[in-house]
Amino acid sequence: MSDLWSGRFGSGPDPRVRQFTSSLELDRRIAAHDLRGSIAHARMLGRQGIVPAAEADTLVAELERLAADLANGIWSLPADAEDVHTAVEQELRSRLGETGGKLHTARSRNDQIALDLRLFVLDLLDELDSSVRALGAKLLDEAERHVETVLPGYTHLQRAQPVSLAHHLLAHLEALLRDRERIAGARRRTAVSPLGAAALAGSPYPVDPDGVAAELGLHSRFTNSIDAVSDRDFVVEFVFISALVSVHASRLAEEIVLWSTSEFGFVDLPDAVATGSSIMPQKKNPDVAELVRGRAGRAIGDLVAVLTTLKGLPLAYGSDLQEQRVPLYDAAQIAPALDALSLMVGGFRADAMRRATDGGMLTATDLADHLAQRGVPFREAHAVVGRLVAQLTSSGRDLSHLTLEDLRRGHPSFEASALEEMGVERSLAARASPGGTAPERVREALTSAAERLRA
């Protein structure tokens, strides 16, 4: 099949060069987007009189037929074409003859591929947003059922203070809500049509880039033709957001892995979301969560790839940009990872969480606060309680064994109410400051989160 550019070339490319430089395989995923763009372009050519209206109509009709054929599997990109643009144009010429050769008027593959990729990335952003939202909805749903479920809040993976499971799940949701904000920002910057920039300098034809943008549902057209074909910020930004989302997912996945261990026992892994071992009959593995956690590593790698490819690249288009396609497609694997992770959120064992919260030292801070509220400088109060903890630990006891006398030996300002304040429920309810874990705060937070997730 002859190339679009063979005029000045004495010979065609070496077959190994052709194979290496072809983007055909990569282009399969953007073929439908390419056709959408070509349809809008052909309409514009007719509207502006660049191509006679009748011929433009013919082009549009045939492109629409081709898009349907592609969707139905009747037509597919031939393996020997250089790229999707060539494949489409050649098919068009074989169907329409000379008229097919008019489609490429007033555009270049440079602005065309930029458009295809923008339309494609918009789809990816929407898909990612939808998966983020669904995972958020799952978290919210579980949170609603676990306002009163208490578990140890951890810092440094050491038990720190009692928290509501709902509060904990909503912490993950906050990260996802920020992600959605970032997706919206990227969407706005991506939905800009580059068509009309031509090779890099703009076009001598009376093209209508604004009209094309509008027809494609994009909010505006490019400002500078050189930038339009050189810019891949929208690719980088999508991959960045995917990487950050995947890092958020990996933090949740890590907790699912931890919580479903025998040691934590906070999650009872349903058979339906676990896998087994080929050799150890008793095993039940949190495979999905591990894969999601690992996938964050891939997404960070993808981000490095798209940034490094762009670094030091002179304007305008260079083929290095083609190498961004593999990491871009790979980053698109984060949305399905979120969907899979959603399946693993649940099976919480409130009893085990409660056991881990009781009978430890988790309300030691409440004791220090008790003193501080009685005028003891917090630093001194902290030291007093620290010494009490040390004594208990060395004798194998915990806070529940403390008597008022014990406390008073530590500091005379302790009052009897201290013993109650050490209770898990009291401790939880006490943290009623804005954004705190007290059930009343958490209930408000659920309402607010539901609203923001719906937005």
Add this chain to the structure above:
Amino acid sequence: MSDLWSGRFGSGPDPRVRQFTSSLELDRRIAAHDLRGSIAHARMLGRQGIVPAAEADTLVAELERLAADLANGIWSLPADAEDVHTAVEQELRSRLGETGGKLHTARSRNDQIALDLRLFVLDLLDELDSSVRALGAKLLDEAERHVETVLPGYTHLQRAQPVSLAHHLLAHLEALLRDRERIAGARRRTAVSPLGAAALAGSPYPVDPDGVAAELGLHSRFTNSIDAVSDRDFVVEFVFISALVSVHASRLAEEIVLWSTSEFGFVDLPDAVATGSSIMPQKKNPDVAELVRGRAGRAIGDLVAVLTTLKGLPLAYGSDLQEQRVPLYDAAQIAPALDALSLMVGGFRADAMRRATDGGMLTATDLADHLAQRGVPFREAHAVVGRLVAQLTSSGRDLSHLTLEDLRRGHPSFEASALEEMGVERSLAARASPGGTAPERVREALTSAAERLRA
């Protein structure tokens, strides 16, 4: 110096552990921010009656004195403190006695460091924005003087079509304007106060996180206390934007390096921005541009570091987060790199650019368009001109040698006007489509860019 937490510990840490875990050196850069946060916190403690008003006033006054002492170099962080929070509190206790020990009421180092970092990152965002804007202004300034300067536009680093130097410079500016939009988005997400989240669960004291946020000039407070101390998205996002800005800068830097070669000769490197060789007396090197280009590699590495550190980290705070500090500080080196690069923008040699544009094949597209405008399908027109180019090349000639007869031998539809349309000025002026390189379009673009840069 004793630690803030030594109560329960039988012995202090091994000195090697102390040295390894201390964040003191890292904290020097955020000491002023820490004090700002503590002042707001102390005011709130008084306002809310958590600490007696008189004592709160004393704390505020002393903290302000300490901030001044720090700024004046009268006081600095002692080398043996564990971190800035400890250093400040200990200094306060040595100055104020028992009252100093009340500052840490109703907060934890977890929410405190999150606040310090947010205040610090806000400063970095502002600094970066200012440097991006300044580089943009320099590009705009040069562009205004070079609307009529013509150079070859390149794709694949091969001469493609004539473009206006102003148009080319404005392409770089577009990337910077997008960067500013991203900075603004990150700023909004960063300016959220985490103070009041305490260790992770919120506070039993009647704290006023909204008031603290307002006093610090932040637009809101955290929503979820666990998220407030676990979230480092604002660090990641700043480093990402720095990396992308640095990649944009590297593309400009690459062109400066190329353009100041003997081969291109498009830039005459002023002595004041070049460096020499210790052995080759004739050398003049574009050192600054190379360093800027290389620095993008560092920034991409920094991004990997902050993302990888966060990956798979269970909630809430973990010390891994401390390891983000080095890459964060390193990413802050992008702003000065932009400032340095600004110095290198200029010295353009319009004569050399013109020579490179003339006498080549850069207007071959115009010939193809000439045919297409006369009804020849663009694809056929392209092939016709391709063959003409091949003939010229094989005989060592270029487009300027073409006669109307030559053209007509290629295709009978060529008209005499084709010879004029091959002219560089005609070619440039013809690309008058929106966003194109025609001088009239570029003049409009200058106005628009100036407005957007000012915003």
Add this chain to the structure above:
Amino acid sequence: MSDLWSGRFGSGPDPRVRQFTSSLELDRRIAAHDLRGSIAHARMLGRQGIVPAAEADTLVAELERLAADLANGIWSLPADAEDVHTAVEQELRSRLGETGGKLHTARSRNDQIALDLRLFVLDLLDELDSSVRALGAKLLDEAERHVETVLPGYTHLQRAQPVSLAHHLLAHLEALLRDRERIAGARRRTAVSPLGAAALAGSPYPVDPDGVAAELGLHSRFTNSIDAVSDRDFVVEFVFISALVSVHASRLAEEIVLWSTSEFGFVDLPDAVATGSSIMPQKKNPDVAELVRGRAGRAIGDLVAVLTTLKGLPLAYGSDLQEQRVPLYDAAQIAPALDALSLMVGGFRADAMRRATDGGMLTATDLADHLAQRGVPFREAHAVVGRLVAQLTSSGRDLSHLTLEDLRRGHPSFEASALEEMGVERSLAARASPGGTAPERVREALTSAAERLRA
């Protein structure tokens, strides 16, 4: 199809979980390696009497048939299997009945996948080595024809001193020779058999890991069973070497891009290795070199992925490791990139290189050396010549315009021979120190390089 581990599971996995966790698609590339490993394992089972000899023979024969069927496309992995191990075992059971179920005795998928990957990575290392060697041979071949071809050596992309093109090409070859050394080191560390480690603890059967290793052509077996199933250093090391090789290739590719510009003109791009433009009829683009350069970005990303996936992973096997497969396969794309790049090495234009070397300031160092050899401190000599260069530049002249009088006005120690020493050939021949660019040194280097490349 039922899983290998369904015994304890009440229900099969959710189809979405099955799809997400399946490694089937990824396993296609290692299916042949898996069969090789299974054959060696089955032989060992028979040899050691773990499975009756006759049954072991049956297993071996059928596995060999299966391997042939796979190679001939008669059999392929069924789409609904969990992974290659399951697919093979199930096929075996359907062909052999109960005997098929004995293959998995005394091994686990954990040691099995480790073996498959090691065999696969060994193939990748060999393929990479072969491509590195072929590119090296192409460089050597061109170098042999260009010992006397002179071009400007560059530092900071500024013309520095005349060098032989052969010398320049051999500089790239040195990097490749180092790469081969690294490949050999990695090969040694990869060729260790993990089979016999079973799930992680070793096996209660009288297995013979040494025998299996020997049969598979590996030089030894694992030392520690937990390490055997947890270790993926060999994956990381292969991807690292690929990344470094690709960076070396990118430096060569960058030069091909630069040298084939109109501005440098050092390379005449043959039609067979170039591509054209869909819109600009005159364009000839160094597509291959750009893709190779960009691909280095992908390889660096792949390296990040495999390292990040491994970070913080507790022993022993975890499913995160499965996520290394995509970046591993992607890194395998470096070998074909080198093959493609080989096609672009050549077409050097000695005339253009010579023109760029003459008539400039490239031998200014020789003038400084002239003075230094006459007792003038080099630092002073450098300054003298620097001033001469400045004078010439300001009057639009170059070194070839210098007279002995000019020189003597600069410094009285200049002798008449200085004028000759400024000649390009003299300058080149003078750099006859070991490893220098003098033609005699370069000829020796060619011999040495050929020997080392052959090794």
Add this chain to the structure above:
Amino acid sequence: MSDLWSGRFGSGPDPRVRQFTSSLELDRRIAAHDLRGSIAHARMLGRQGIVPAAEADTLVAELERLAADLANGIWSLPADAEDVHTAVEQELRSRLGETGGKLHTARSRNDQIALDLRLFVLDLLDELDSSVRALGAKLLDEAERHVETVLPGYTHLQRAQPVSLAHHLLAHLEALLRDRERIAGARRRTAVSPLGAAALAGSPYPVDPDGVAAELGLHSRFTNSIDAVSDRDFVVEFVFISALVSVHASRLAEEIVLWSTSEFGFVDLPDAVATGSSIMPQKKNPDVAELVRGRAGRAIGDLVAVLTTLKGLPLAYGSDLQEQRVPLYDAAQIAPALDALSLMVGGFRADAMRRATDGGMLTATDLADHLAQRGVPFREAHAVVGRLVAQLTSSGRDLSHLTLEDLRRGHPSFEASALEEMGVERSLAARASPGGTAPERVREALTSAAERLRA
């Protein structure tokens, strides 16, 4: 202070350019290495008669004095010098007058900095090797005391099979032993002297690069002068090894974090290696392990930085290489991280480990093996035991509750010995295959590991 290259420059650099391009701060760490190189160079200049012997002696003596002054803090790099090379030369000229200006004969800063960095990286490699070895020795030491300590071996962080703690610790040691092998390979490739390559083309003086190499304790000199000044593989390779070592350390660190949780309780964190909380008096945090784990993220980032900086850089020297210095120095922080981590290895609680091993399902594989050894195909045996496990789980029992009758209901081939084989010690001892966890194997492994670590 005037630059080494000011001859041809009309003006000095803009102070902002000077500040931005200066490598002075970065050079402080290699100043001693620079002096070592200069001493060897000066000796060679005298030996070869390039500089009169007496002057060379003077240079050597003064350089040695300067090295002593630097070590004693009597002399340091002045803040206004461009770089270390300039600072040294200028100090030399101020001390020795004209003779000082002769040091830079027959070399360039390009080969000089390459030498400095190689000497520096050799030190870093030795330091890293020493820290890797020390951590290995600590692991070995603990392993020797814990051959009989049993804990659950994990896959997917689910309890899998009983293993010896010594065996587990030795698994980490294996990774470190591989690291030492890689360090040795990198050392060999780093210990090559580039001095004598001069700017890039070699030298017209009768230099003796082999002699210089020998004097500096390097095993050889460069082969190609252009490669000698362009190559930074040794930097990349050191940073890669650091990153991989840090990933290995992060896996151990992750286990220390897990094992010191309340939930696992396998490690009792000594006060001396833990840190506390400013607000929660009971907290004891595995700070060191978390920092080590996080630092792996930094090291991966450093690796990206040094690779990305090098990508696409044309030969020979370019200033981008200077930007590798920050990530190189940062990667040097891995050695101290290993030292800190060594302090945390220990405090193992054999009782808790034992409890986690008993009374679960960890020897289910032994039951399956029992059947397989009696002719039941392993796949069927696995299914039989899987069903037994499911029954036990659903009734809240574990393997210890099984009777022979239970077993025989599962499969008639079970014999009475099966009940014994389920015992933890039996299970452990049974895994006596090469490299397995049986105590006898582990004892052999300890001997072998000690030998290899000593090497």
